[in-house]
Amino acid sequence: MAASASSPLSVLGSVVHPMSAVAAILGVYTVINAFKLVNFLRTTAYFPRVYSIFQPFALPGLLFPTTSWNSGLDWHWAGRFKTYAEAETVQLVPLVSGISNLWTSNVDIARQVAVGSHRSKWFKPEGSSQVLLMWGMNIVAADGSMWRKHRRVVGPAFGVDLYKLVWKKSRDIYNDMMNVEGWDREGRKSVDIPVVQQYMLKFAFLVIINCGFGFPSTWAVPPSSKDGTMPIQEALRLVIEHNMLLLFLPKWIFRLPIAKLQRVRAARERLISFMHEQIAKRQEDVASGKELQSDAFTMLVKANQDEDGKYALDDDELIGNIFVLMFAGHETTAHTLAATLGFMALHQDIQEEVLQQILEIVGSERDPVSIVIFLMKRVINVQIFDDYGKLDKVLAIFYEAARMFPAGHVLIREASEDTILQVQNPVGEEGTTSVPIQKGTQARFQLIVDMIGLQYNPRYFDQPEVYRPSRWYGLPADSEAFTAFSIGPRACLGRRFATVEATCFLALLLRDWKVTPLLKEGETEKQWGERVMHANIVVTLGARDIPLRFERRPVLQP
Ligand code: HEM
Numbered sequence: 248m249a250a251s252a253s254s255p256l257s258v259l260g261s262v263v264h265p266m267s268a269v270a271a272i273l274g275v276y277t278v279i280n281a282f283k284l285v286n287f288l289r290t291t292a293y294f295p296r297v298y299s300i301f302q303p304f305a306l307p308g309l310l311f312p313t314t315s316w317n318s319g320l321d322w323h324w325a326g327r328f329k330t331y332a333e334a335e336t337v338q339l340v341p342l343v344s345g346i347s348n349l350w351t352s353n354v355d356i357a358r359q360v361a362v363g364s365h366r367s368k369w370f371k372p373e374g375s376s377q378v379l380l381m382w383g384m385n386i387v388a389a390d391g392s393m394w395r396k397h398r399r400v401v402g403p404a405f406g407v408d409l410y411k412l413v414w415k416k417s418r419d420i421y422n423d424m425m426n427v428e429g430w431d432r433e434g435r436k437s438v439d440i441p442v443v444q445q446y447m448l449k450f451a452f453l454v455i456i457n458c459g460f461g462f463p464s465t466w467a468v469p470p471s472s473k474d475g476t477m478p479i480q481e482a483l484r485l486v487i488e489h490n491m492l493l494l495f496l497p498k499w500i501f502r503l504p505i506a507k508l509q510r511v512r513a514a515r516e517r518l519i520s521f522m523h524e525q526i527a528k529r530q531e532d533v534a535s536g537k538e539l540q541s542d543a544f545t546m547l548v549k550a551n552q553d554e555d556g557k558y559a560l561d562d563d564e565l566i567g568n569i570f571v572l573m574f575a576g577h578e579t580t581a582h583t584l585a586a587t588l589g590f591m592a593l594h595q596d597i598q599e600e601v602l603q604q605i606l607e608i609v610g611s612e613r614d615p616v617s618i619v620i621f622l623m624k625r626v627i628n629v630q631i632f633d634d635y636g637k638l639d640k641v642l643a644i645f646y647e648a649a650r651m652f653p654a655g656h657v658l659i660r661e662a663s664e665d666t667i668l669q670v671q672n673p674v675g676e677e678g679t680t681s682v683p684i685q686k687g688t689q690a691r692f693q694l695i696v697d698m699i700g701l702q703y704n705p706r707y708f709d710q711p712e713v714y715r716p717s718r719w720y721g722l723p724a725d726s727e728a729f730t731a732f733s734i735g736p737r738a739c740l741g742r743r744f745a746t747v748e749a750t751c752f753l754a755l756l757l758r759d760w761k762v763t764p765l766l767k768e769g770e771t772e773k774q775w776g777e778r779v780m781h782a783n784i785v786v787t788l789g790a791r792d793i794p795l796r797f798e799r800r801p802v803l804q805p
Pocket residue numbers: 361386387398459572573575576577579580583649653654655656657658659731732733736737738739740741742744745
C-alpha cells in the first residue's frame with residue numbers, strides 16, 4: 248500500500264515519519280549549500296558582490312516577485328539605477344539556491360563575449376535557447392561552427408528585396424487595420440485603446456507572416472477553408488499563442504479529450520506538413536528559374552540551394568529558422584512599437600517635431616510606398632522606398648524607445664574554458680584591467696550582459712533616464728553606437744526588418760492620428776507615465792499595458 252503524506256515509512260527496519268525524511272533531505276541540502284557558499288565567499292572577488300536569496304530566471308526565485316531579498320525576473324529593471332552604481336560589472340551571489348553569475352552593463356565586455364566566432368571562449372549555453380528549439384536547430388540557438396553554417400544561409404535572406412516587401416506590407420496592414428477596426432469610419436474623431444500592445448502584436452504578427460513566411464494574411468479573421476481544414480494563418484496563430492504549452496507539456500497531454508488542446512495539436516501537425524510542402528514548392532520555383540517572391544522563406548530556400556551540400560541546411564533546419572524569425576521578430580518589434588507610442592503620448596513636443604518631418608518628406612496625403620507614373624500613355628504604379636532613409640526622426644523615436652525598453656533584455660554567455668576578460672577601468676581612468684575567469688569555479692559560470700543596465704549606463708548616455716530621440720538623429724544605418732540590437736557578428740539579423748516596419752507604420756499613424764494618454768478619472772499625465780511606463784518581462788521585455796487615445800488630425804500641410 249502506498250504511504251500517505253502522514254503515514255510512517257519503513258527505512259532499514261526503523262519507522263521514519265515522511266515529514267522527518269523531508270526535513271532531513273532539506274537539512275543535508277542546506278548544509279551542502281552552506282559549505283559551497285562559504286568556500287565561494289573565500290575566493291578572490293574581482294567584482295563587487297550583490298546578494299540575493301535565489302538566482303534570477305530560475306526556480307524557485309521565479310515564483311516570487313522582485314523584492315529587496317529576491318532577484319526575481321525583473322531585478323535588473325528594478326535595479327537599473329542602483330546595481331552598477333559602484334562598478335559596471337557585479338557578481339550576483341544567490342544565498343540559498345542557484346549559481347553565481349557576473350552581470351555587466353559594459354559594452355566592451357559585451358563585445359568580448361557576444362562574438363560567436365569559433366576562436367571565442369564564450370558560447371551561448373544551450374538552456375538559454377531551449378525555448379527556441381521546438382521546431383528545429385536555428386540561427387538564434389546554434390553556436391560555433393553550427394551557427395556559422397546557419398548564418399551563411401539565413402543572412403542572405405535579409406536583403407533589400409525583403410526590406411521593400413516589409414515597407415509595402417507595413418503600409419497594407421496599417422490600411423487594413425484602419426479599415427477593419429473602423430478607425431477610418433466617416434465622422435470618427437477619436438479612438439480609445441485600453442491596451443495598445445494588442446494592436447501592435449497583431450500588426451507585427453501579420454508583417455512577419457506576410458514577409459517572413461510569405462503567406463498572404465489580412466487584419467480580418469481568415470475565412471474557413473472550403474475543404475474544412477484549418478486555415479494556415481489560424482494554425483500559425485494558435486501555435487504562436489500556445490508555444491509555451493507545446494514546449495513544456497508532454498505530447499500525450501495533447502491527445503486528451505480536451506477540445507482546446509486537440510486544436511493546438513491539430514494546428515501543429517497542419518503546420519508541419521504545410522511547411523514541408525512549402526519547402527518543396529519553393530525548391531521547384533527556384534529550380535525553374537521563374538521570378539521569385541521576396542519573402543524570407545523563399546530567399547532562405549534559394550540561399551540554401553546556392554550552398555554546396557556541406558553547408559546546406561536540411562528541411563528541419565529550414566523550418567527551425569523560419570519559425571525562429573517569428574519568435575525573434577514578433578514580440579520584440581510589437582513591444583518596442585507600443586513603448587514608442589507610449590512615449591509619444593507623454594512627449595507632445597517630440598511628436599510635433601516628428602510630425603513636421605513626416606509632412607516635409609512624405610507630405611500630407613502622398614503614399615510613401617508607391618507613385619503613379621505615366622509612361623507611353625500607360626499608368627504604372629512604381630514602388631518607392633526612398634522615404635525610409637529620410638525619416639530619421641521617425642526612426643529615432645523607435646530607437647530611443649528600444650533603448651529605454653530593450654526587448655532583448657539579456658545576452659547570456661558561458662565560458663567554455665579558462666579565459667581573461669579585459670575590463671575597462673572606471674570612467675576617468677584610462678586603460679583596462681585583465682581579470683582571469685576560471686571555468687567551473689562557481690559550478691557553471693555564466694556572464695550576463697544586462698541590456699537594461701547597458702542602456703541606462705551614464706558612461707554612454709547623458710541623462711539615461713530621459714527619453715530623448717535626438718540622440719539618434721542622423722545616425723548612420725547599422726551604426727554600433729546603437730546597441731539595443733546587440734553588437735558584433737551575432738548582432739540582430741532583423742534590425743533593418745524591424746526599423747523598416749516601424750518607420751513605415753509610425754509615419755502613417757502619426758500623420759493621421761495624434762497620440763495622447765488615455766487617463767483614468769482624475770489622473771494627470773505625469774501619474775499616467777509613472778503607472779504605465781514600467782517594464783513587464785515575460786520572455787521579452789515590454790512596457791505594462793499602455794492605454795492610449797488616438798485623435799484624428801485634420802489634413803495638415805508642412
Ligand atoms: C525591436 C526589435 C528587435 C530587437 C530589440 C531585437 C534584439 C535582438 C538582440 C539583442 C539579439 C541578440 C541576442 C543574443 O545574442 O543572445 C537579436 C538577435 C537576433 N534577432 Fe533580433 N531584435 C529585434 C527584431 C528582430 C526581427 C524583426 C527579426 C527577424 C525578422 C530578428 C531576428 C533576429 C535573429 C535571427 C537573431 C540572431 C542573430 C544571430 O545569432 O546570428 N530580430 N535580436
